[in-house]
Amino acid sequence: MIVGCPKEIKPQEFRVGMTPNAATEAVAHGHTVLIETGAGLGAGFDDAAYIDAGAKIAATAADVFAKADMIVKVKEPQPAERKMLREGQLLFTYLHLAPDPEQTKDLLASGCTAIAYETVTDKSGGLPLLAPMSEVAGRLAPQVGAWTLQKANGGRGVLMGGVPGVGPAKVMVIGGGVVGTHAAKIAAGMGADVTVLDRSLPRMRYLDDVFGGQFKTQFASTGNIAELAMEADMVIGAVLIPGAAAPKLLTRAQLSTMKPGAALVDVAIDQGGCFETSKATTHADPVYDVDGIMHYCVANMPGAVARTSTIALGNATMPFLLALADKGWKQACEDDAHLLNGLNVHAGQLTYYAVGKALGIDVLSPQLALKS
Numbered sequence: 282m283i284v285g286c287p288k289e290i291k292p293q294e295f296r297v298g299m300t301p302n303a304a305t306e307a308v309a310h311g312h313t314v315l316i317e318t319g320a321g322l323g324a325g326f327d328d329a330a331y332i333d334a335g336a337k338i339a340a341t342a343a344d345v346f347a348k349a350d351m352i353v354k355v356k357e358p359q360p361a362e363r364k365m366l367r368e369g370q371l372l373f374t375y376l377h378l379a380p381d382p383e384q385t386k387d388l389l390a391s392g393c394t395a396i397a398y399e400t401v402t403d404k405s406g407g408l409p410l411l412a413p414m415s416e417v418a419g420r421l422a423p424q425v426g427a428w429t430l431q432k433a434n435g436g437r438g439v440l441m442g443g444v445p446g447v448g449p450a451k452v453m454v455i456g457g458g459v460v461g462t463h464a465a466k467i468a469a470g471m472g473a474d475v476t477v478l479d480r481s482l483p484r485m486r487y488l489d490d491v492f493g494g495q496f497k498t499q500f501a502s503t504g505n506i507a508e509l510a511m512e513a514d515m516v517i518g519a520v521l522i523p524g525a526a527a528p529k530l531l532t533r534a535q536l537s538t539m540k541p542g543a544a545l546v547d548v549a550i551d552q553g554g555c556f557e558t559s560k561a562t563t564h565a566d567p568v569y570d571v572d573g574i575m576h577y578c579v580a581n582m583p584g585a586v587a588r589t590s591t592i593a594l595g596n597a598t599m600p601f602l603l604a605l606a607d608k609g610w611k612q613a614c615e616d617d618a619h620l621l622n623g624l625n626v627h628a629g630q631l632t633y634y635a636v637g638k639a640l641g642i643d644v645l646s647p648q649l650a651l652k653s
């Protein structure tokens with residue numbers, strides 16, 4: 282197969298769909314890898330690294346799209362890219378079609394087959410191609426929160442770990458899933474006094490068993506959140522109710538009960554945010570002030586650490602990418618029901634029920650798409 286990887290063109294996107302390591306593996310499996318020149322630069326991989334890996338360099342995205350049997354990307358294809366997709370071509374990337382009727386229409390019109398990273402599943406019910414980005418965002422949250430707490434950045438002027446004789450920062454993490462667990466581990470590692478709140482007792486049992494010495498757990502009742510907010514130097518929002526907007530867990534009125542200069546890091550902003558006063562910000566201007574409380578609400582946090590994020594995503598996508606290239610999408614999806622769950626579009630038809638429901642479009646069952 283010819284596996285093509287164009288440069289990402291969405292604003293502020295520095296990740297790339299294939300690392301040189303992924304290229305090495307695909308070439309070792311007998312495939313041709315075609316990378317657009319400069320595609321990896323944002324993540325610190327120059328053309329020479331891909332050439333060393335055995336890949337070929339294409340001068341333009343048009344060249345990649347014209348020649349490749351499979352296109353591997355990070356972000357959903359932008360309008361100019363969608364025009365270059367064709368019937369029979371396989372697209373493997375994040376799509377997030379449910380809120381995006383324009384993209385859906387274009388993908389259906391292209392006739393391509395599209396497998397979305399975000400709906401591929403694993404046997405424990407997780408989302409293996411979303412998890413690495415949650416790990417990155419979770420680990421980044423205390424780092425950006427610590428920066429926000431510095432006086433010059435509008436914060437309280439509190440050091441995460443304190444110093445001998447001065448207590449550490451108090452950090453409340455709401456939501457103890459992938460983001461919350463990684464955030465809590467890093468905050469605790471920085472020496473902060475960390476409490477994780479969740480509504481799932483099994484999850485809190487797990488966290489207590491594994492991390493009992495490093496951070497505390499509490500049930501995420503309204504009362505507990507209100508009480509801990511008054512004490513907190515930093516609150517990290519990390520909740521998720523799958524398929525729904527994030528619940529608002531701190532109101533504007535509660536901000537006046539908090540310590541002036543406390544930091545709110547709303548990682549759940551990509552689902553609308555879990556604080557009433559959250560609104561999405563960008564890496565260019567990430568923090569704003571509401572009633573003396575500093576808000577960090579960047580919706581694509583992993584972009585700040587494009588190299589780590591690219592490698593983490595590449596590790597997770599690699600086995601699927603190789604299966605798709607080695608066997609073709611039909612056989613790969615027939616052999617792996619979790620990969621089949623990633624199938625969103627095939628030959629002009631939607632094949633993912635939640636997207637069809639959200640957009641009011643009829644859906645062809647993915648099993649039938651395999652037989653088409």
Ligand SMILES: NC(=O)c1ccc[n+]([C@@H]2O[C@H](COP(=O)([O-])OP(=O)(O)OC[C@H]3O[C@@H](n4cnc5c(N)ncnc54)[C@H](O)[C@@H]3O)[C@@H](O)[C@H]2O)c1
Nearest residue numbers: 415418456457458459460479480501520521549580581582
């Ligand atoms: N901003 C970014 O760049 C970025 C990057 C990655 C993920 N995210 C977002 O971070 C959020 C968390 O993702 P995740 O992968 O950790 O999800 P997850 O499913 O692993 O964890 C979510 C947790 O929230 C808990 N929860 C649900 N409702 C709650 C409530 N009312 N109170 C307390 N806990 C509650 C669940 O029990 C679960 O443990 C999602 O919205 C995700 O989209 C954002």
